[in-house]
Amino acid sequence: MDRKLIFLLAFTGGFVIMSIELLGGRILAPWFGSSVYVWGSIITVFMVALSLGYLIGGRLSLKNPSIKRFGALFIGGALLLGPLYGFGDSLMEAVFTQVEDPRYGSLLASMALFFLPTVMLGMISPYSVRLLVQAKDESGQVAGLLYFVSTFGSALGTLGTSFYFILWFEVDTILLLLSGALLACGALALLAPHQEA
Amino acid sequence: MLRALALLFLVLAPTLRAEIIHEERSLYRNILVRDLGSERCLLFTVRRSNRNQSCLDLDDPDRLIFPYARMMLSGLLVTPEPKRILMVGLGGGTLPKVFSALTPEATQDLVEIDEAVVTVAKRFFAFKPTTQMAVHVQDARVFLKRAAARGLTWDYIMLDAFTGDYIPEHLMTREFLEEVSAALTEDGVLVANTFASSALYDAETATYAAVFPALAEVRLDETLNRILVAQKRPFPGAEDRQAAAEALRRPLRRFASDPLPLARNFNVAPRFAEDTRLLTDQYAPVNLLQQQ
Numbered sequence A: 001m002d003r004k005l006i007f008l009l010a011f012t013g014g015f016v017i018m019s020i021e022l023l024g025g026r027i028l029a030p031w032f033g034s035s036v037y038v039w040g041s042i043i044t045v046f047m048v049a050l051s052l053g054y055l056i057g058g059r060l061s062l063k064n065p066s067i068k069r070f071g072a073l074f075i076g077g078a079l080l081l082g083p084l085y086g087f088g089d090s091l092m093e094a095v096f097t098q099v100e101d102p103r104y105g106s107l108l109a110s111m112a113l114f115f116l117p118t119v120m121l122g123m124i125s126p127y128s129v130r131l132l133v134q135a136k137d138e139s140g141q142v143a144g145l146l147y148f149v150s151t152f153g154s155a156l157g158t159l160g161t162s163f164y165f166i167l168w169f170e171v172d173t174i175l176l177l178l179s180g181a182l183l184a185c186g187a188l189a190l191l192a193p194h195q196e197a
Numbered sequence B: 001m002l003r004a005l006a007l008l009f010l011v012l013a014p015t016l017r018a019e020i021i022h023e024e025r026s027l028y029r030n031i032l033v034r035d036l037g038s039e040r041c042l043l044f045t046v047r048r049s050n051r052n053q054s055c056l057d058l059d060d061p062d063r064l065i066f067p068y069a070r071m072m073l074s075g076l077l078v079t080p081e082p083k084r085i086l087m088v089g090l091g092g093g094t095l096p097k098v099f100s101a102l103t104p105e106a107t108q109d110l111v112e113i114d115e116a117v118v119t120v121a122k123r124f125f126a127f128k129p130t131t132q133m134a135v136h137v138q139d140a141r142v143f144l145k146r147a148a149a150r151g152l153t154w155d156y157i158m159l160d161a162f163t164g165d166y167i168p169e170h171l172m173t174r175e176f177l178e179e180v181s182a183a184l185t186e187d188g189v190l191v192a193n194t195f196a197s198s199a200l201y202d203a204e205t206a207t208y209a210a211v212f213p214a215l216a217e218v219r220l221d222e223t224l225n226r227i228l229v230a231q232k233r234p235f236p237g238a239e240d241r242q243a244a245a246e247a248l249r250r251p252l253r254r255f256a257s258d259p260l261p262l263a264r265n266f267n268v269a270p271r272f273a274e275d276t277r278l279l280t281d282q283y284a285p286v287n288l289l290q291q292q
Helices: A002-032 A036-060 A067-081 A088-098 A102-122 A124-132 A136-168 A171-191 B002-016 B067-077 B094-102 B115-124 B140-149 B174-182 B200-211 B238-253 B260-264 B286-291
Strands: B019-025 B030-036 B039-043 B052-057 B084-088 B107-112 B133-137 B154-159 B184-194 B214-219 B226-231
Touching (some): A002 A036, A002 A102, A002 A124, A002 A136, A002 B140, A067 A124, A067 A171, A088 A102, A124 A136, A136 A171, A136 B286, B019 B115, B039 B115, B067 B214, B067 B226, B067 B238, B094 B107, B094 B238, B174 B184, B174 B200, B200 B214
Parallel strands (some): B084 B107, B107 B133, B154 B184
Antiparallel strands (some): B019 B030, B030 B039, B039 B052
């Protein structure tokens, strides 16, 4: 039961990360255009944030790993997405006025908007591995399965967002749904029957 | 007779063979320059190679080959003497040349996102920026936002950035058109080369109509292109537009272009489905709508 839940959560984490990354292009375009360097900025920020997230998530899993703490990562991710709705535009406007070069403008804006939530969501994968692995000899297989599930989630997040969500919903609505999904994941984990990992 | 025709064809055929004289992959697209007879055309994709972006008649460089280029002059019917011109999307640089001839004192800001297009226009399409022109290699939305911050305005704005396989979605939203409107003088005009078919047609027309009090559509029988003409104040009456077209006849003769059909086909009440969802920065699935 616990294992299935962890996989489900890792899947959702992967889904949400790529969906946000894709929306990033739309969020930045009104201020910084849709030139290649805007995508360059977004991808760079996501990659740096994820790599840091992996590092911190792994570190975090050393100390009293539990499904509840795992759930807190999702809630943290959802909360860190908050500023995107409220302050997104005023923040981008500030960057736009301060930084003349749209390359560094878009880099700075992506950093301010997406860095923290992505670090948080990046912590999910290594933490999941820690919760799932029970014996050393199965660790590679568990990690492989986990990457499979979360990366597959990322693939579906990309596809769903670019093919359908943007046709059905406004950007803010999609963000709200993604935050909702993260909160639901967090709640599921917090409510899960306590179990020592 | 048939044989004579066949012979003639055999003689002429080699001279009409299309020849690719330049090919490059820029950051944004494939750029091809193709010669066919005396016509030289700029193409942006390989697969749909019938889609020319801009053409030049090497024997008669002034001739406007594409009806749409002529249609982009429709704004002159309502704003006959522009002094500050802004053009988004350079193509082969045909229109800046025409405006230099028609309104030599006017300044022209030419915004093109792709440096390679500027180079190709200069090298293969005899595009020579005059002292009145400034070329800006920049995303148009960013350019306009910066311009607005400096309080710059124009009285003739042309949008011609929508002809490739990928449509820049952030240049079709209500918010963008509001920024264009803010950069337009009170009697200025916006002329946009846009889409005549697909689900995008209604969405686009509705969005323009939501931002601009005066909106007209120009279509000509000989082409599938349509041009939207928009103003912040009501359009001058039909007689005034006709008079403006008459006045343009002489100066446009050199470009083998007749402005009268533009006045005749100036439809001031373009139709669109009432319940159409507007394109906004929040909702702009432009390329998906184009497929439908």
